[in-house]
Amino acid sequence: CKTVASPGRGILAIDESSATCGKRLASIGLDNTEVNRQAYRQLLLTTAGLGEYISGAILFEETLYQSTTDGKTFVDVLKDQNIMPGIKVDKGLVPLPGSNNESWCQGLDGLASRCAEYYKQGARFAKWRTVVSIPCGPTALAVKEAAWGLARYAAIAQDNGLVPIVEPEILLDGDHGIERTLEVAEKVWSEVFFYLAENNVLFEGILLKPSMVTPGAEHKEKASPEAIAKNTLTMLRRRVPPAVPGIMFLSGGQSELEATMNLNAMNQSANPWHVSFSYARALQNSVLKTWQGQPENIEAAQKALLVRAKANSLAQLGSYTGEGESDEAKKGMFQKGYTY
Numbered sequence: 614c615k616t617v618a619s620p621g622r623g624i625l626a627i628d629e630s631s632a633t634c635g636k637r638l639a640s641i642g643l644d645n646t647e648v649n650r651q652a653y654r655q656l657l658l659t660t661a662g663l664g665e666y667i668s669g670a671i672l673f674e675e676t677l678y679q680s681t682t683d684g685k686t687f688v689d690v691l692k693d694q695n696i697m698p699g700i701k702v703d704k705g706l707v708p709l710p711g712s713n714n715e716s717w718c719q720g721l722d723g724l725a726s727r728c729a730e731y732y733k734q735g736a737r738f739a740k741w742r743t744v745v746s747i748p749c750g751p752t753a754l755a756v757k758e759a760a761w762g763l764a765r766y767a768a769i770a771q772d773n774g775l776v777p778i779v780e781p782e783i784l785l786d787g788d789h790g791i792e793r794t795l796e797v798a799e800k801v802w803s804e805v806f807f808y809l810a811e812n813n814v815l816f817e818g819i820l821l822k823p824s825m826v827t828p829g830a831e832h833k834e835k836a837s838p839e840a841i842a843k844n845t846l847t848m849l850r851r852r853v854p855p856a857v858p859g860i861m862f863l864s865g866g867q868s869e870l871e872a873t874m875n876l877n878a879m880n881q882s883a884n885p886w887h888v889s890f891s892y893a894r895a896l897q898n899s900v901l902k903t904w905q906g907q908p909e910n911i912e913a914a915q916k917a918l919l920v921r922a923k924a925n926s927l928a929q930l931g932s933y934t935g936e937g938e939s940d941e942a943k944k945g946m947f948q949k950g951y952t953y
């Protein structure tokens with residue numbers, strides 16, 4: 614936990630399932646083949662100097678067992694940069710019967726043996742992402758199921774030597790204001806910590822991956838980074854014990870720039886936990902656009918990754934200014950009803 618939550622560093626989330634990675638590749642006209650997924654992950658993970666800003670990388674199972682085209686395992690590529698390898702262990706979302714069109718997260722069956730295998734392969738932390746939808750309620754059933762699943766997973770991961778990242782993503786969908794998000798986030802995190810405690814999870818050995826507290830994506834007004842930081846920190850201070858070492862936010866469809874500015878606003882004064890990033894879309898969008906699947910663009914795409922990683926590293930330290938950002942970085946990535 615302490616390595617992942619080290620000053621000026623955060624997580625590169627590249628654990629898109631093969632289907633979701635296919636959506637990313639399709640956006641630049643590439644087929645969803647294992648070769649193309651490997652080429653893309655190789656581009657990201659072999660970026661020289663990445664370890665200065667990135668402390669952990671969340672991988673999909675396929676990537677944990679893959680190597681570069683030169684035959685070096687991705688796990689070794691990461692270790693050489695002092696980046697901890699992590700692994701997505703949930704099996705995705707399915708409809709939750711008896712709810713208001715909500716979902717639940719699968720993956721507890723066989724989880725202990727999978728975690729033990731992932732540890733042997735070099736993984737040192739895990740991730741489980743479940744979602745909560747504000748426009749769908751959320752119903753008490755959906756919140757309880759999300760919290761219980763996360764707590765069972767966290768206990769099993771710890772039992773097998775992996776640091777669990779606890780991620781109940783509160784989706785950006787909806788036209789509600791920021792106060793409503795704050796209310797739902799408080800409810801969700803209170804249940805999550807209740808069940809984490811009931812399952813005897815060691816709080817010093819977990820990392821959280823919350824959504825920032827923002828207005829719904831279709832709300833009439835946008836909130837400033839200061840308002841988002843104030844509401845998010847209010848929620849976290851009310852709900853998260855200081856024993857927890859790190860808060861690693863997801864980007865959730867925010868633009869690259871928004872995600873960085875909001876993180877910077879949260880680090881303007883000291884927090885009881887390391888407050889950092891675990892972004893997928895907000896670290897990869899301009900990289901993909903620059904790469905376009907062309908070998909001659911790899912160097913420029915790796916530079917684009919370093920630009921984002923460095924900006925978020927500065928935001929973790931509270932010293933990001935936002936100067937010189939590209940128009941691409943300002944583009945929002947929210948998609949209504951988005952599924953990972």
Ligand code: 13P
Binds near residue numbers: 866
């Ligand atoms: P985004 O930053 O794209 O929301 O991804 C977060 C995530 O859960 C991937 O690990």
